[in-house]
Amino acid sequence: MDRLSTNASLEREDLVSALRQVSEGSRPALAEVYRRTSAKLFGICVCILGEAGEAEEALQEVYFSVWRKAGTFDPAKASPITWLATMARNRAIDRRRALGARKAATLDEAMDVPDGSIGALEQLQAAEEGGRIALCLGELEERQNQAIKATFYDGLSYSELATHWAVPLGTMKSWIRRGLLRLRDCLER
The missing domain is CATH 1.10.10.10 (Winged helix-like DNA-binding domain superfamily/Winged helix DNA-binding domain)
Structure with missing residues (x-):
């Protein structure tokens, strides 16, 4: 098994363990799940919603759901990241539908949006x-x-x-x- 496969396997095991701990009410475990997955899930939400503020709201709802539903996660059915990504996708789609058609932002509003660019290491990992x-x-x-x-x-x-x-x-x-x-x-x- 190559190094990449080994790291992915360890990452999966760590997330499975953290989700089990979350289902038992561990706040530090939820913080660990957030630390490891929030960038990816935020990216999914932004992709679907097209707006950072709405994506942040959706992401908050996702982790609230993770807190409540971690006990339903079954590692035999899906990887932890697949389960979390599906939750993020569904929450973002629900939010997009609830918002309906929205007025396009003006150029002045666009200038106030912070640059949420990821760093070089994160870019390399995402590209890989x-x-x-x-x-x-x-x-x-x-x-x-x-x-x-x-x-x-x-x-x-x-x-x-x-x-x-x-x-x-x-x-x-x-x-x-x-x-x-x-x-x-x-x-x-």
């Missing part, structure tokens, strides 16, 4: 992980690849995708579910 995800997405059937990208990157719901592709909702859910299982297997190699 992004490369692994891209390779694994490339191994999927084209329809699964497109459906997963539209769901996770564009924030489209299963029903929106089913309508767009003119397939039954159950079919779309199956495509995405099978694709995510193959994606998870690929990323765990």
Whole structure:
């Protein structure tokens, strides 16, 4: 097993352990989960919501849900980061729908947005992980690849995708579910 695989395996084990501790009411464990995952989950929320303030609100709701639902996490069904990313994605989509169409920000408002750029090390890690995800997405059937990208990157719901592709909702859910299982297997190699 190479160093990258070993580190990923240890990271997964640490998150599984921390989530178990969170389910037992450990605040330090929740802080550890937040420290390890908040940048990635914030990125998901920003991608879907397009606004840092709304993404921060969604992220806060995600960790509140983690506090309440950590006992439902099953490491046999999903990796901890997949479980957390799904929660973040769903919360951001719910928030986006609740907000409805919003007026575009003016240029003056845009100037007040702080630069939330990540540092060089984080950029390298994100690029490496992004490369692994891209390779694994490339191994999927084209329809699964497109459906997963539209769901996770564009924030489209299963029903929106089913309508767009003119397939039954159950079919779309199956495509995405099978694709995510193959994606998870690929990323765990």
